[in-house]
Amino acid sequence: xxxxxxMVRNLTKSFSNVPVLKGISLDLQKGAVLGVIGGSGSGKxxxxxxxxxxxxxxxxxxxxxxxxxxxxxxPSGLHVPDTASSINRMRAQFGMVFQQYNLWPHMTxxxxxxxxxxxxxxxPRKQAVEIARAHLAKVNMxxxxxxxxxxLSGGQQQRVxxxxxxxxxxxxxxxxxxxxxxxxELTGEVLTVMRSLAAEGxxxxxxxxxMAFVRDVADRILFFHDGRIEDDAPAxxxxxxxxxxxxxxxLARALQ
Amino acid sequence: xxxxxxxxxxxxxxxxxxxxxxxxxxFSYNLLIFALSxxxxxxIGMLIGIARLSSNWAVRATATSYAEIFxxxxxxxxxxxxxxxxxxxxGRITGTNVRFDPITVAVxxxxxxxxxxxxxTFRAGILAVxxxxxxxxxxxxxxxxxxxxxxxxxxxxxRMLPESLxxxxxxxxxxxxxxxxxxxxxxxxxSMITMEESRPLPLYTWAAIVxxxxxxxxxxxxxxxxxxxxxxxxx
Numbered sequence: 001x002x003x004x005x006x007m008v009r010n011l012t013k014s015f016s017n018v019p020v021l022k023g024i025s026l027d028l029q030k031g032a033v034l035g036v037i038g039g040s041g042s043g044k045x046x047x048x049x050x051x052x053x054x055x056x057x058x059x060x061x062x063x064x065x066x067x068x069x070x071x072x073x074x075p076s077g078l079h080v081p082d083t084a085s086s087i088n089r090m091r092a093q094f095g096m097v098f099q100q101y102n103l104w105p106h107m108t109x110x111x112x113x114x115x116x117x118x119x120x121x122x123x124p125r126k127q128a129v130e131i132a133r134a135h136l137a138k139v140n141m142x143x144x145x146x147x148x149x150x151x152l153s154g155g156q157q158q159r160v161x162x163x164x165x166x167x168x169x170x171x172x173x174x175x176x177x178x179x180x181x182x183x184x185e186l187t188g189e190v191l192t193v194m195r196s197l198a199a200e201g202x203x204x205x206x207x208x209x210x211m212a213f214v215r216d217v218a219d220r221i222l223f224f225h226d227g228r229i230e231d232d233a234p235a236x237x238x239x240x241x242x243x244x245x246x247x248x249x250x251l252a253r254a255l256q
Numbered sequence: 257x258x259x260x261x262x263x264x265x266x267x268x269x270x271x272x273x274x275x276x277x278x279x280x281x282x283f284s285y286n287l288l289i290f291a292l293s294x295x296x297x298x299x300i301g302m303l304i305g306i307a308r309l310s311s312n313w314a315v316r317a318t319a320t321s322y323a324e325i326f327x328x329x330x331x332x333x334x335x336x337x338x339x340x341x342x343x344x345x346x347g348r349i350t351g352t353n354v355r356f357d358p359i360t361v362a363v364x365x366x367x368x369x370x371x372x373x374x375x376x377t378f379r380a381g382i383l384a385v386x387x388x389x390x391x392x393x394x395x396x397x398x399x400x401x402x403x404x405x406x407x408x409x410x411x412x413x414x415r416m417l418p419e420s421l422x423x424x425x426x427x428x429x430x431x432x433x434x435x436x437x438x439x440x441x442x443x444x445x446x447s448m449i450t451m452e453e454s455r456p457l458p459l460y461t462w463a464a465i466v467x468x469x470x471x472x473x474x475x476x477x478x479x480x481x482x483x484x485x486x487x488x489x490x491x
Contacts, residue, residue, distance in 0.1 A: 092397025102392035106410050116396035
C-alpha cells in the first residue's frame with residue numbers, strides 16, 4: 001500500500017478546557033471517500049476543521065502527504081509551531097465546503113471562484129478565469145458567473161462554493177455538512193455534484209447527516225461519539241452490522 | 257421692522273449676490289478643507305479602527321484611548337488649541353518661534369477629530385462581517401492581511417456607508433468654524449462684509465442656504481455614485 005495521503009495521530013481539541021476531540025487517529029489513502037457520521041456535538045465538524053488548521057488542535061499531529069500541518073520538528077525533535085505563511089500554504093491543499101456555503105457576498109460568482117487562484121496562487125487572470133469556468137461548468141453553474149450570491153438559491157450557492165474549493169486543485173476535499181442548511185428539494189443537486197467528484201477519484205471527507213447518500217458514496221465510514229471514533233468500517237458493513245451498539249442505535253434512529 | 261420685513265430682508269439675495277465672488281471664493285476654502293480632512297479622517301479612522309481590534313493589548317489600548325480622546329473633544333476646542341496653544345508648547349520646548357499654517361492646522365484638527373468617529377464606525381463594520389466569511393478565506397489559503405484587504409474591508413465599507421455619510425456631512429458643517437483661526441472661509445468673509453455693510457440678516461441667511469444646498473447636492477452625488485456598488489451583494 002502507498003503512503004496514506006492523510007495521517008492523523010492522536011488529535012485532540014479542547015475549547016476552554018472542555019475536550020471536544022479526545023484523540024483521533026486515522027490513515028486515509030488517496031482517492032478514498034470517507035464518511036463521518038455521528039450525533040451533534042460528537043466532534044465531527046471540529047475534527048474536519050482541525051485538519052486544515054482553521055481550528056488549532058490542542059495536541060496531536062496531522063500530515064498531508066507526509067508534510068506536518070501547523071508544526072515543524074525542531075533539531076532536538078521537539079515540535080515548533082509553523083510560520084503563518086506555511087500554514088496558509090498547507091491549508092490551500094484542502095478544499096473546504098461549509099454548511100452555510102460562506103460565499104463572499106460582495107463578489108460575483110466568478111469573482112468568488114477566481115479570488116484564491118488569482119491572489120493566493122498568483123495565476124494570470126486569463127488562466128484563473130479558464131479554471132473557474134471549467135469548475136463552474138462541472139457544478140452546472142456556468143451562465144451565472146455574474147450573479148451575486150444573494151440572488152442564488154442555497155443549492156446554487158453551495159455548488160459555487162464547491163467550484164471555489166476545486167479551483168485551488170486541492171488534494172483533499174472536506175465537506176462539513178454541506179447539505180444540512182438546504183431545503184430537501186435542493187440537496188439532490190449538491191449531492192449529485194459530490195457523487196461525480198467521488199466518481200472522478202477525488203479524495204473526500206464528508207461529514208453528513210445524509211445516511212443514504214453516505215452509504216452509497218463512501219468507501220469507509222467513521223462513527224463519532226463523544227470526541228472519539230467509536231466505529232470505523234467499510235460503508236456497507238457499517239450499515240449492515242455496526243460494531244458498536246451506540247452506532248447501531250444511531251443508525252436505527254437516523255434511517256427511520 | 258415687522259416680522260415680515262425682517263423675513264424679507266433675511267431672504268433678500270441682493271447683498272449676497274453683490275459680494276458673490278468674494279463669498280464663494282471663501283466657500284472654496286470650506287470645500288478644500290472638507291475634502292482634505294475627509295480623506296485624512298477616513299484613513300486615520302480606518303487604521304485606528306483596525307488597531308482597536310488588534311489581539312495585542314497595548315495596540316488596542318492605545319487606539320481606544322486615541323478614539324475616546326478625540327471623539328469626546330469638541331472640534332472647536334481642538335482647532336483653537338492646535339493653532340494657538342500647541343505652537344507655544346513646542347516653542348517653549350525647542351526654544352524657537354513656531355507658527356503653524358492655518359489651513360494645515362484646520363485640516364489636521366478636523367481629520368483627527370473625525371477620525372475618532374470613523375474608527376468606531378469602522379470597528380463596528382468590521383465586526384459585522386461574519387466569521388464564517390473569514391474562515392472561507394482561510395480555507396483557500398489566504399493570509400490574514402489578504403483576508404483583511406480583500407474580504408473584510410470591502411464588506412465593512414459597504415456596511416459603513418450610510419453612517420459615514422452622516423459623518424461626512426457633520427465634517428462639512430464643521431468647516432464653518434475655521435474662521436476662528438483666521439482662515440478666510442465663507443463665514444469669515446460674511447462677518448467681514450457684515451462689519452462693512454451692517455446688514456447681517458441676508459448675509460448669514462444666505463450663508464446657511466449655501467451650506468445647506470452644497471450638502472444636499474454632495475449627498476445626492478454620493479448616493480448616486482455608491483448605489484450600484486452598495487447593492488452589489490449585500491445579502
